[in-house]
Amino acid sequence: MKPLLRMSLISKRFPGVQALDDASLEVLPGEIHALLGENGAGKSTLIKILSGAQQPDSGTIEFGGQSVTFVSPHDAQRRGIVTIYQEFTLTPNMTIAENVFIGREPGLGVFVDWRKMASETRAITKRLGLELQPMSIVRGLSVAEQQMVEIARALSMKSRLIVMDEPTSALSSAEVEKLFRIIRELKAHGLSIIFVTHRLEEVMQICDRYTVLRDGRLVGSGAIANTTIDGIIRLMVGRQVNALFAHREKTPAGDVVLAVEGLNRRGNAQDQNASVLADVGFEVHRGEILGVAGLVGAGRTEMARVVFGADPFDSGRVFVDGRQVRIRSPQDAIRHGIGLVPEDRKQQALFLALAVRVNLSMASHQRIMRWGVFMDETAERAMVEEFRKRLNIRMASPEQLIASLSGGNQQKVTLARWLALRPKVLIVDEPTRGIDIVAKVEVHNLLFEMARSGIAVVAISSELPEVLAISDRIIAMREGRISGEIKGENATEEVLLSMMTLSAKAA
16 A cells, blocks of 8 residues: 655754654554654654744655645645644634634635634534534634644645644543544544554554654654563663652651641632532642542642632631741742642743753742842852752753753753752642653652652642652642542552542442
């Protein structure tokens, strides 16, 4: 069978880094193809070249048996190649129909045929099992529903190849199953899918073939049926699997550093009577990693934001080192020694247009000022260099834009920012979302190092294996309540799932 897509010997260099070095990729008609590799392996650059967002320095692209050159994303879309990025490109204040046909609205001249646009949108969404009105505003949709709108847009373009970048990173297990059903239906209709993910168990479940990049080069490809997860990891990292995983010597936890009692928060934008948090209470000890498990919407992130002062709460008490503290803003939390690494680092933690140096040091400016007025640039450079070595942050220089770093290195910079402040408590929300297996282990080791140094760590994660691997103690949440607690050594995925899905009263 002739490939639908053949990218041959693609090279691309950016200042200080060779992103792609004669990389190649072949995708067959009607197949689901996994594109794999560590953060920084070159996957994103290859996708951007395929989508027309960037131009290669050298190499060739054939699509549908013809040699092609894509000078813009519109050019690639016109040929039938559509990319759905991890960060959606929807316009939130427009309707589903408007987003599906944006820039291609049916009608004559400047007059839009709204009835036809709604009808065609309804036909596409019905195919995807999306039971929503075409004129519904996108802003009110769930993450999974917004993803379906992105796929609907791709189908409206008569796509032959859809690239999905980390499509399951923010979905629940039920939503993932629904997405996989849709992907299989697209395949049955002859579409090809490039599936980019760090979740290798999903690769084994949904994909037909795979391609692995390492350091910008093609290091392996083949049929999923002929490989294993361990075999793929060896290709990705170039060494044995058992050399990767983090190990931690458990030490007795110290005194209680953070205690939360009776935390309540009512109402949200959709339902003013809804209870976001109800009687939440927990404590975390010095040198302990407290895992927080729960399904999407269980209230884990809301709890973290309230404790950090990013969101208000109606009632409850927060204690630090046994003293009740008043937290009404992040500044209050920081002053009392509480830090938060948020779930969405790009939207809520990083300043993507600024350098690594600025992103790392910005929270510590008061400590590295001379006479409280002038920045001590020598101290700042020394601090950045210290954490670059300590956390193995891969960057060309401190002046490199943080947007150009891989996801794993961006996360390390965010963690370094808080380490520099020496917090008493650090809350990390989805600490390894969207980063590769090697960077994930490095982040886990960093959390272990924080705990050894006496920091109380609260780690929120949707990945149960991660919660089990790093936690001394685990609390589960459901519908804004604490639904159970268990020691890490006694926990299993089955036990946690039971705690997460039973009501707090039943648990």
